[in-house]
Amino acid sequence: MKPMLPSLTFDVPAGKDWMYEVKYDGFRAFLEWDEDIRLTSRNEKSLLEIFPEIHSYLLNNKETFKPYLPLILDGELVSLENTYKANFGSIQIRGRMRSEQRIIEKAKHSPCKLLIFDILKVKGKSLTNEAYTKRKEILEDLFNDINLPTTPDPKSNQLLQLIPPYTSFDEIWEKVVLHDGEGIVAKQLKNKWEEGKRSTLWLKYKNWKYVSCFVTAYEKSNGYFHVAVYNENQIHPIGLFLFGIKPDEKQALAQIIKQNKTGEDQQFTHVEPAICLELKYLEMYEGQMREPHFERFRFDLTPKDCKYEDFIQQQKNLPTDVDITHPNKPLWETPPVKKMDFIHYLREVSPYFLPFLKNRLLTVIRYPHGIFGEAFYQKNCPDYAPDFVSTEVHEGINYIVCNNLKTLLWLGNQISFEFHIPFQTISSNGPSEIVFDLDPPSRDFFHLAIKAANYIKEVLDHLGLISFIKTSGNKGLQVYIPLPENTYTYGDTRLFTEFVAEYLISKEPESFTIERLKKNRGNRLYVDYIQHAEGKTIIAPYSARGNKQATIAAPLFWEEVSEDLRMEDFQVTNMLKRINKHGDPFRSFFQAKEEQNFSPVLEFLKQQK
Incomplete structure (x- = not known):
């Protein structure tokens, strides 16, 4: 058809x-x-x-x-x-x-x-x-x-x-x-x-983006005009256009290029940056504008006004009621990440990030000067928060509840790097998931977290439980078991987390421990099963971490949990490329909550007590 x-x-x-x-x-x-x-x-x-x-x-x-x-x-x-x-x-x-x-x-x-x-x-x-x-x-x-x-x-x-x-x-x-x-x-x-x-x-009415740019060449064979912006002092090509310009305007533009050409070959007539114009387009794809259309000439601009950083910022139609201040502020050095880069990360990752923040009391760690200065925890919502920010009072604290993209971007503008959430929603009577926090003594012992995670996976597979895994973003791994809402207590889940922790220690006592005091752990990995409790928090999937490497608490596919796994492979600068290429490892997390068959396991553990 x-x-x-x-x-x-x-x-x-x-x-x-x-x-x-x-x-x-x-x-x-x-x-x-x-x-x-x-x-x-x-x-x-x-x-x-x-x-x-x-x-x-x-x-x-x-x-x-x-x-x-x-x-x-x-x-x-x-x-x-x-x-x-x-x-x-x-x-x-x-x-x-x-x-x-x-x-x-x-x-x-x-x-x-x-x-x-x-x-x-x-x-x-x-x-x-x-x-x-x-x-x-x-x-x-x-x-x-x-x-x-x-x-x-x-x-x-x-x-x-x-x-x-x-x-x-x-x-x-x-x-x-x-x-x-x-x-x-x-x-x-x-x-x-x-x-x-x-x-x-x-x-069809499209959601256009707009860019101010300058003409660099005319393509003789097809009539396209090539355009660019300045990235610092270098000419940065962004694509070419043909549509939207009136015939007389097109003829005049081609004539001006011909009269002022700086070079010519069989394919192109080249011109120095001088003619500024505004284009509209859908998005960038493989370094080119998709569906570019001429909008107007910009006789009020010089080529130096057509900046790459403005072009990047204009690629996203950010909400007008979220004011992004100091967009060029450096937040990380290696890799280099500016504030607007971080805002763009939050926007693009939001479909994967927001479901884990929804209806959860949020604690953020803010870095007003990026990783170059002091950080602080924030639980109470500040008085200056805009009206679209939802809150929930719990034990005298007016927590932010990040249920929408505007709130996420506003928090990004506040330079909130880390998003820590409890193990339950504001409407849950008990845990919404079980999480094992596998915390090695340092990154040098990351291999112990990999070993522990794979042991846990063997147990969970044997018990028929659905599990997911992510990096902590710092030095460890975290294993998730989704649970149906309002079904189990923290006492129930403690039976299970303690059972798994004891299993790990029985497997390799020289590698794993439940010892609370750091001085008594040696170089063993701490299996923190006590941390899974009401009022405790954990870093949310896809949250950035406030360390020098700009790493992410990154969801993983289980087959990635091997000796080749490196924390530095998951950063603010590459996470979106990873999702686009490989998909979201936590894609079926919320469906798994309803499919999880945890009750038989729990009943067995209760009988052993």
């Missing part, structure tokens, strides 16, 4: 005749399911071989879908980053894969989602002549009937999810901008689905 396509608009579609959907950056895909399952691209190429996780998911749920077949769904195949944004770079890498082994590995660690926005056939009946609102109603009923997610959720293990409609443009646009989404598709209420047509009844 050929898809119905939206037309690009630079004006906000408004009025009562429109509804709005989030636009996601992925591969347009048709799911056609009769006797066989077909998933095809807009060019009618099969996608099932490249995305086997979708095929497996559908086959595993065949009986659920069976009453609705034959079925045709229209959607977008994405690498979902957050509820409002798909990761373009990740889906592009995936689409180019041809190695079956790499595809299977990627499907396991970073499964893609099929986001559905339209239904063209159900129970063999064509719906293409029905109005958009009717099709959407039928689609929503289908998702509700078979208990599929009715809004995109990157943490869900359900790979088929619904893109819901919104009646208010402003409501959804604020969320798209805040979460750095691609944009919105406005759909006319009564439109019918028209195969192969680019329609003005569907309008």
